[in-house]
Amino acid sequence: MGLSIDAVREELDAAMSAVAPGIAAADELCAACVGLLEVDGAAVSMVYDGATRGTFGSSGAASRRLDEYQFTFGEGPCLDAVALGEVVHAADLDDPGEHRWPVFREAAIEDGVRGVFALPIMVTSVCVGALDLFRAAPGPLRGLHLAGARVAAELASSPLTTLITDLPRELPGEVSDPETWPDMDRIEVYQATGMLIAQLDVDADEALLRLRAHAVSTGQTASQVAWGILEGRLRLERDDHGGAGRGDR
Known part of the structure; x- marks a missing residue:
């Protein structure tokens, strides 16, 4: 990367400033990360109470799907980063010595991702x-790329703060409770759970x-299974712990 860290900060900040605050800014931040940090995808995910609660920014559909996997499987680097409060590196998911997140790792590799x-x-x-960063090729994140990623994670706090501030005005009901508002992005999952x-x-x-188990066993995300339940295409049976339910694959 030929830019200085100050120049990287300026470009990331400029990308976010060019659009409306909130999700649009998070999307632009992720897109800028791809261009500046030599990664192939990026996503900003909200994590609360040990689980991912929503994808609030991404560089594209593939990165959003990778973040969704972490919600579906209940494991992944973003959960560890929040739990540990530090950067989590997985330079090569296909390394025989890499044993973290077995279900997420398999799904990510199938999607052509090697570094997370x-x-x-x-x-x-x-x-x-x-902030999750994805690479198709294995290799560590180091030097100015890592420093730039730290700056991007710092800047990502702004759109999340905007979301925290704006949700009580945008959504009906008592959503100011911090145990309620993080769930809004995947509300279909919680409706289906009900x-x-x-x-x-x-x-x-x-x-x-059971919803997550069905998603894992059928190769779907939790949101896809939830929509199947809500639309009446899928009905899980009392003894269904992950196999295909009636009316869906």
Whole structure:
């Protein structure tokens, strides 16, 4: 990378400033990361209470899907970055010595991703999400690329702060509760979970577990399974712990 770290900051900041605050700024930040940091994809994900709650910025559909995998499988570098409060490196997911996130790793490799790097995003002193960077080729993130990624993660706090501020004005009901607003981006999953609670006579944790298990076993994301349930194309049976349910694959 021929630019200085100050020049990288200026370009990232300029990309975000050229669009409206919030999700659009997060998308532009991710797109700029691809151009400046020699990565093939980027995503900004919200993480709350140990689970990803939404993709609030991405450089494209492929990066959004990779972030969705982490929600579906309940594992991945962004969750570790938030839990540890530090950068998580996976220079080669296909390395025989790489044993982290087995389900996520397999799905990412099938999507042509070999390197994944996650950096925590802080709002004041609280870690609220992660910046995920993806590479098709294996190799570490180092030097100015790593320094630039740290700057991008710092700047990513701005669109997340905007979302935190704006959600109570944009959504009806009592959404100011911090346990409520992070779930809005994947609300279809929680609506489908509610249907499963009634249909299967299980608690919320069991219902979400069954939805995720079905997603894993059928090669779908949790959101895809949720839409199948909500639209009546899929009905999970009481003894279905991940196999194909009636009316869907």
